[in-house]
Amino acid sequence: MKTKIIIVFLFFSALVFLGVGCVNFNVGTSNIDGGVFRSVDRAANWVQKASLASVGGGKTIANLNIKLLVQDPSDSEAIYALAAEGGAYYTYDGGESWHRLEALGATAINAFLVDNRNKCVFFAGYGNRVAKSIDCGRTWQAVYLDSRPQQLVTALAQNPSNGNMIYLGTSGGDLIKSVDSGASWAPVNVFSSRIARIIFDPWSSGTVYVCTTSRGVWKSEGGDWQDINKGMSQFPENLKFVDLVSSRSEQGAYIHVSRYGLLKTTDGGKTWQKINLLTPPGTTNIYSLAIDPKNGKIIYYSTASTFYKSTDGGNKWITKKLPGSRAAASLLVDEQNPATIYMAAMRAQEQKSGLGF
Numbered sequence: 001m002k003t004k005i006i007i008v009f010l011f012f013s014a015l016v017f018l019g020v021g022c023v024n025f026n027v028g029t030s031n032i033d034g035g036v037f038r039s040v041d042r043a044a045n046w047v048q049k050a051s052l053a054s055v056g057g058g059k060t061i062a063n064l065n066i067k068l069l070v071q072d073p074s075d076s077e078a079i080y081a082l083a084a085e086g087g088a089y090y091t092y093d094g095g096e097s098w099h100r101l102e103a104l105g106a107t108a109i110n111a112f113l114v115d116n117r118n119k120c121v122f123f124a125g126y127g128n129r130v131a132k133s134i135d136c137g138r139t140w141q142a143v144y145l146d147s148r149p150q151q152l153v154t155a156l157a158q159n160p161s162n163g164n165m166i167y168l169g170t171s172g173g174d175l176i177k178s179v180d181s182g183a184s185w186a187p188v189n190v191f192s193s194r195i196a197r198i199i200f201d202p203w204s205s206g207t208v209y210v211c212t213t214s215r216g217v218w219k220s221e222g223g224d225w226q227d228i229n230k231g232m233s234q235f236p237e238n239l240k241f242v243d244l245v246s247s248r249s250e251q252g253a254y255i256h257v258s259r260y261g262l263l264k265t266t267d268g269g270k271t272w273q274k275i276n277l278l279t280p281p282g283t284t285n286i287y288s289l290a291i292d293p294k295n296g297k298i299i300y301y302s303t304a305s306t307f308y309k310s311t312d313g314g315n316k317w318i319t320k321k322l323p324g325s326r327a328a329a330s331l332l333v334d335e336q337n338p339a340t341i342y343m344a345a346m347r348a349q350e351q352k353s354g355l356g357f
Contacts, residue, residue, distance in 0.1 A: 033324025035061040037343040049095030066344035069332040076336040111156040125153030143182035157198035161205040169195025228269035247296035275314035290331035302328035304348040
């Protein structure tokens with residue numbers, strides 16, 4: 001009988017070690033509190049989802065730093081995770097099991113895109129190139145190669161109403177466009193600063209926002225590029241960009257994340273208002289932000305150790321400790337079921353910016 005009790009104890013101890021089960025906000029061992037966490041109750045509770053499918057089982061991504069999460073536009077349970085250590089992982093069951101995109105190996109990927117018309121077509125930006133797969137990641141072919149080795153591909157975006165239109169951004173500030181799904185490319189503009197995000201407006205696919213790390217946010221409505229940073233000029237350190245997130249349920253609404261804090265526009269960037277936080281402006285690094293796609297008043301963001309949630313547009317905040325010692329480098333709210341949220345865990349000291357690379 002004693003032998004059976006010991007075996008059961010060891011079995012459940014192994015499950016805890018492998019990251020299976022609920023994780024309290026007050027516990028976490030630094031070497032196994034990485035990977036991905038999931039909440040199904042709007043961030044009230046988190047469960048680590050780090051099981052790596054393999055022959056024999058027992059493997060995990062809980063020791064990895066995950067810098068970015070990307071959801072398949074056509075399948076909410078298909079999610080792709082980019083590791084800071086290199087390589088990409090995917091799940092087709094909402095995080096219950098993860099698989100490695102073996103053909104990419106340990107390549108350090110900075111941008112990843114799932115075609116909004118075909119869930120087996122991917123684009124991956126790494127080094128000075130973009131590779132495309134048309135067979136769910138089994139094989140890849142380079143479709144863009146910058147002649148300058150030092151120019152990294154740092155952003156990718158697809159027009160939601162014209163899937164053949166792909167934009168890429170580089171570390172040198174080049175914006176480049178393809179209108180034939182990556183078969184050919186043409187320069188659009190040079191922003192002279194690393195392009196961190198390219199965003200198509202969900203209400204008007206002809207409107208594009210380009211976010212740079214030191215020259216702010218620029219906007220095009222099909223013509224010239226407009227500098228929309230003037231409305232932020234009264235907020236110190238607003239040019240130290242972290243992220244720009246669309247409030248998809250509100251036309252023209254975005255939240256801008258910078259070293260200053262959080263700013264919101266409701267008119268497509270013409271004017272900006274600060275969102276009051278619990279910490280004074282400029283005193284805290286924000287690593288990630290997400291907005292409920294069906295209710296713009298529900299906002300989530302994370303610092304190195306604390307998770308913040310507001311249900312009234314930022315007037316009041318609820319705080320909790322993160323479920324481990326790592327920062328939340330990326331937050332992803334399920335487009336179909338916003339009660340489900342995914343969190344990518346990454347050591348703050350390894351995160352050069354809020355973008356994780």
